[in-house]
Amino acid sequence: MTKVDRSRLMDVIWGIQRKKRYIGHDDITKIAQEFNMSRMELEGVITFYHFYHRTHSGNFTIYLNDSIISQFAGRKSVLKAFEEAIGVKLGNVTEDKMFGLFKTPCIGLSDQEPSCLINFRPFVDLTPKKVFDIISKLKDGKMPYQICDSPKSNIRYTPKEDRTVFFKPYKKFSSLSHLKKYDPEEVIDLVKRSKLTGRGGAFFPTGLKWQFCRHNKADVKYIICNADEGEPGTFKDRVLLQEHPELLIEGMIMAAYAVGASKGAIYLRAEYMYLKEPLEKLLAEYRKNGYLGKILNVKIPFDFDMYIHMGAGAYVCGEETALIHSMEGKRGEPGTREYFPVDKGYKGKPTVVNNVETLCAVPKILEIGLDKYLALGTDATPGTKLLSVSGDCKKPGLYELEWGMKLRDFLNLIGAKNPNFILFNGFAGECLSSADFDREISGENLLSDHIQFYFKDPIEYARKMSGIGLRSGGSFMVFDKKRDLVEVLKNIADFFVAESCGICVPCRTGNFLLNKKINKLILGHAERQDLEDIKDWSKIIKTTSRCGLGKMSSTALNDAILKFPEVFEKRLSDNTDFNQAFNLEDATADYNRIINEMTSDYE
Amino acid sequence: MSQKLVIDPVTRVEGHGKVTVHLDDKNKVKDAFFHVVEFRGFERFIQGHPYWEAPVLVQRLCGICPVSHHLAAAKAIDQIVGIDPLDLSLPAQKIRKLLHFGQVFQSHALHFFYLASPDLLFGYDADPLKRNVVGVAMEYPSLAKKGILMRKFGQEIIKLVAGKRIHGISTTPGGVHKKITVKERSYFLDGKDLPSIDTMIDWSVEIIDFIKEYHQKNKTFLDTFATYPSGHLGLVKKENGFLELYDGNLRATDAEGNITLDDVPDVDYNRHFYEGVEKWSYLKFPYLKHIGREKGWNRVGPLARINICDGIETPLAEQERKAFKAATKGKINNMTMYTHWARLIEILYCAEMMKNLLEDDDILSNDLVRKGKRRDEGIGIIEAPRGTLIHHYEVDDKDRITRCNLIVSTTHNNEAMNQAVRWVAQNEISGKPKVTEAMMNQIEVAIRAYDPCLSCATHAMGQMPLELTIFDQYGNILDERIRQ
């Protein structure tokens, strides 16, 4: 049995997708042969990802963001403009194959919506007028890279100069000099004492993770940076990659040094393809300066190099085991949790997977010095956090805050006028209301998961949760009083149904069935019993799902039911013996039409 | 003022049926219809299923005669695997026939005792609250008990062969999958836990005596009520034209007895029949092509079978058949109410045949399945309790069913039942000053004689309950009393 290295598989598929705009039948035959895979298995990998097409996707492939922030910013008229300008409806390709128009979930430009990607080049702050302009230029022969936007970084706020961690001037290579005086165990110790936790939203203690990995003996170990940033409303990693990519590279070098890894990779989401080239150039610089490859200028010399692996459009690949499978050339399905990545990860070897922000923090901690760093933020969560803000506020964009700011103050800072509800930590996060405004953005006094299921009403909630900290991976979406909460929840539910990997029953089927319940609410067919069902079904999905997607997909929904009972109340009718959703007229409409059509003659 | 009378649902039949009678302003019957309101769509949704699923699936067309469908489909599927009815192993043929006789026995017993007897015992104009099987059980307990046990016997035979009383599994392509053991069959022969087959034969003779007496007492009514000319269709034995229920040739006669379908092989059925469609019923109207829609329709079922056959192979039943024929001096019997008598003759026939088969050691054999050369078309025709049942399947090379045609027994009786409704309407209701519940029940009595199986017939979904309401021409309800 010949084992072929499939880690290159996605690159090969991308090569064809980029050149031909689709993967054809013969391509599949050839690729399957080359990688010694069965044809159907290869189809399974290709059809898993959103950006691989089996039919031509248009010379100019347009992906229009459909997240709720984009909807509220005017996506509808932008979509109409696109459809008019190119002449086909969403989901189709023009007959001459020049344009293909598709929808896609959040592309990391929530502060500049409505936005889209054309051939993976970003176009932001779209208006119908701008759309017509873009399309006409493309028709005239311009290429997307010539007319695209450069997304702004929009850094709205940082703490005072000496209290800022990320966004202040930084000299390339400078933090790596610390590696001359520390050996690997000392680096781990520093990271542990800094109380740095995973900034992607899982908040696992970074130092501990590195320590576990270090203790596992293996001939090769890996450092993987999770730059998938798929959580809707998050764009902080994009900004870091735009402003300080050197911090990421140096962070990875430090991680490799600490755990004893010799290979690394950056898993970059496809929606950030425009950041790949500058990153590659930067990596080349590091190699030229002896900081990648054979690294000698450190206390214990070691080998380490890294490459960039492009994602292909799957939110679930932000989960670390799914990410690893994706990099191995398989479907991006999360693993069975039998082993942690630090024990058996990429290709079965000890692997550390860290978020961009986490890795960027490490060089900064060394630079600032542990004592000064610990003086920032709070006791449980020292340092700063990056928050990507979007929605109904005067100043959407990137905020670097010391941990410990009260939510109320933050809302003032961002210029939120009438904040009604907040999606804190993206679609998979909590739904906050005014009952939470006195809470602190920090890791203080955290409670165990799912606790919000056990409160009876908003008042009990406010009382018991007031001293509890709020932690977010970075996404912060605020909505004012004119927005419909149920519409937002529907957008969230649609997202999870589309992004579920499908491998485990509760997430795949459960989310779909929950979505149907939300439809009942929207159509006005819901009864009180339906709300009880939503709570019960959500609990089951949470406890039995395999990965974070299933576990967190119904959090915002249940939070909303608890905290905004009046919104749901007015959509409910009392329990009856008759199912409101069943409508005899609708059910017999087909028959009426058939009989009418069949009885007509040449009159 | 013209009216529309409605019976909705027709009760004490299987399935949903509805009757409307249109009266003109002199209360004369303008027209009358028997609507079947069920539709299921089996012929379409079974396409795409693997062919071996057909027998198990299609028996869900009907809960009273699932075995008929199971066997008809099995005969068709046998042909798909290259086995014609006579190519089956002898044990398999006999086991299938045992199953079939068991279910005809059970179905006829059900119809006679549970559904039809209330009218015969209490009279069609008796109190509707009493006119049902519960009433029979109260007033004629020993008769009711015999009826229940006769049905039980038939159901137990089915359970023996198919594993379950209703919707069991017995056939496999090219044979059956289970033989009978000595212990199993002694259950039916020794009379210990269940009245034995001999008792069944005795009771069948008893009940025929009852019906003969009933006919003598009510001769004028029974000879004229709902009597009209019609064709008659059924299977007959290939070798001698005798009564045949499992496998034979198609024979049809007209109302006078002239042959209209001369013992044709059953697989040629579609050369001879068309099915007409009316807007006012989901049930179709089969008729013989060469005669045409108006007169080419046939009755099927016990009356037709006894009419067209040249004899019955079992002695006691043959005796009774002769007595039956004597009532019309050997001519074709078009008197609808005689169907009950004919049905009871068939019960006796089935009982005698079951005895023969139970005592035949071939059913204990292991030689159960045969295989032949694969074909893509299969036709299975069988005499279900209610009449000729036709199953026809086409299969592609990937084993999928691509086409399916089902002509279910009661469909043939569709026109006959409409005639019955019209007859009663014309003769009992037309021109009368007032319409009573008893008159409406008479319509149902005529329909019930056919023992219609309306779910089967429309291989559709839905049942047609029969109700009776009287509207005026504006659609206002006239008679509240009947509506209760």
Added chain:
Amino acid sequence: MNNLINLTIDGKTIEAESGRNLVDVAKKNGIYIPTLCYFRDLNPLATCRICTVKVNGKDTTGCTVKVAQGMEIEVNSAELLDNRKAIIEMLYAEGNHFCPSCEKSGNCDMQNHAYDMGLTVTRYPHVFSDKIVDFTPKRMIMEANRCILCKRCVEEVKTKEGQDVFSFVQRGINTRVKIDYELEQELSESEALRAMNLCPVGAILVKGMIQEQPFGERKYDLLGKDIKPVVKDNNLHKKANEKFIVATTSLAGCFGCHMSLLDIDTDFLDILEIAEFNKSPLTDIKNFSKRCHIGLIEGGCSNSENVAVLKEFRKKCDILVAFGECAIMGGIPAMRNFVPLQECLEEAYLNGVTTEIGADVVPGHEDIPKLLNNVYPCNEVVKIDYYIPGCPPNAQHIWKVVKSILLGEEFSITHDEFKYD
């Protein structure tokens, strides 16, 4: 290596070898953790999730747990039991499981779990999505309607070169298992059979190797446990010395459930001592003449007439019992949900083998009811109080349940009686 450790499962202390699989350890000690996708401990699949247990307070799948010293395992708490049932119910709602006509019925692992759990009806609405049955492979059929995506076939069926014959394609609710056509041809007869037997449900079939087994002698007809269902508080408005008033109807059913009602044979006369029948196809009472205590519904809703009758039953009866698979989930008639209504009508009336030349009439008249676009299970139209599964349900079973409901008594259902086919 034989490192013995102690752990507790549901409060019971157990000794086992460290690192062994929890499901196996529990089984050896008489504690049953239900599994569906679990095949062998070398490669736990953890896709079905019904083996979810609590380990030291944290929810996880039992099949991926390796026992260690001091572990506290909870297997059979009320919540965990309900979770397992809910997952099976999700599977029944997601797929198109027609047990009455399925080749694997009686040998099906998923069906057996459902029987053991006493599952009468799924709490989730049936999806009735149109899934493709793949007949293209040379020897095998992939029945996507029944596939539960357990991944056993994907992981276990390989060619000599180690390539996958079965693969997942697409994502989320569109995930399907597809067979690689070229590699499938290379499988030997025994390998194909192995794949068919590996599948816990009837999703993988090998043409010509479908064994018909006698009803009552299939694998799970002989194994399994009896169940004790819960009788809810009833709203029976019954006066003393009054007989129970029973109404029955058959909507879009085949009447088999009613026939099963009569299959108690002579016991029927005993039933008549405590019950009388009102509106029913067995009596001539065509409309409700009084309020009924219990209404037995057979069949789902296929046309407007069915809906009207069902709604009336809900109004006129204290308790509604849906009996038979048709009433519970649509049954065999619900197979028409995957075909547009137009095609069903055309096939029957315009394009059949024996339709007249130039036939152009499709029934449609004021006196016949309109067909619904789909067949609806009864509980999607009105609220139903009890469910009796079966196709048809066993006669003894029906009357036992009905009597117990009417008298408010506890009862148990034997394994033989509780069937879906």
